[in-house]
Amino acid sequence: MLALAGYPLGLEFRFLEPQPRSSAGQVGEQLQGEYHDRELLQRLAEGCDLVTFEFESVPDWAAAELAERCPVFPPPEALRVAQDRLLEKRLFSRLGVPAAPYAEVSEGTDLEAALRSVGLPARLKSRRLGYDGHGQARVGEVSELVPAFAAMGGVPSLLEREVHFERELSVLGVRARSGQMAFYPLVENRHQDSVLRLSLAPAPRLSPALQQEAEGLCAAIMQELGYVGVLAVELFQVGDRLLANEIAPRVHNSGHWTIDGAATSQFENHLRAGLGWELGETAARGSSLMVNLLGELPAVADVLAVPGSHLHLYGKEPRPGRKLGHVTVTGRDEAGLAAAAARLAHLPGVTVPAATLAG
């Protein structure tokens, strides 16, 4: 999607990607191999004006090594912080960004003290390699804590208080080399089994105060990290306040609606930022609904028959749970989006979590 946004701007792309027949390989030159392969990293950078990443588990040292040869954005430091929940929490507290209370669990002997300080229910989260609910367990009873820690392999973790949020939101900001910043309207995200199923953009019932709060914390994070590119901050809304859950230093699934539903897509703005160009406008064009296509694909004709729909297939082999594409419905009012969601909900690969239609 980055390449598709970049070709009209006259850019060319080369990708490093472990999977054969990848999405990226269908739209540009692919070097197939591992992100830690130094020879491939060298070949990737050769002749490139700049390097970016859109996968969070790229080794931070690989990004840092590349940065010695050519500009890498977002900064490798942002990747290092995002890969470690403890560094992320410390960043939030350094900047006064509200987040759920937590305690460090370096080893089993820390569990009791962590439980005392955090209370139950809680989430045990591994410090590293946690995304889409991986490396995370809900702890409702005292007796569940030790087995949960053991099941995660006893790796360094955090115990975090469970938040009774009203909804999950995300804010996408973009910062250019010049320091110029822009923000998309807050997005409401619905997950099932910790995987994003659906986004509504702008988030319904969005107050200017909430938008301002989100932009303020996103700006603070971007400034602190000397950030360049698109940054997503995942948030919980509790009453009229926001708690930061985690950051994603990359273009983000909750920003896919911007391709069809915003003045400038997150992908184009990410490239503009990295290239030192002026950022594009981030206003929404009406309201949008985005649903992910997971595991299996609907018939193209069935998607296109939904008024206002835009289909994006990633050219991937179907596999259970795999993100294979998404559909964005734009230009409808709330009733129109609810009608579209009801139609899409019947299609293979689409899950519309309960309560979506009722709002």
Ligand code: AMP
């Ligand atoms: P994460 O891997 O941190 O993004 O968590 C995945 C999902 O788990 C989030 O999108 C939330 O739905 C849920 N979750 C994570 N942390 C908490 C928490 N402290 N309280 C309640 N739900 C949480």
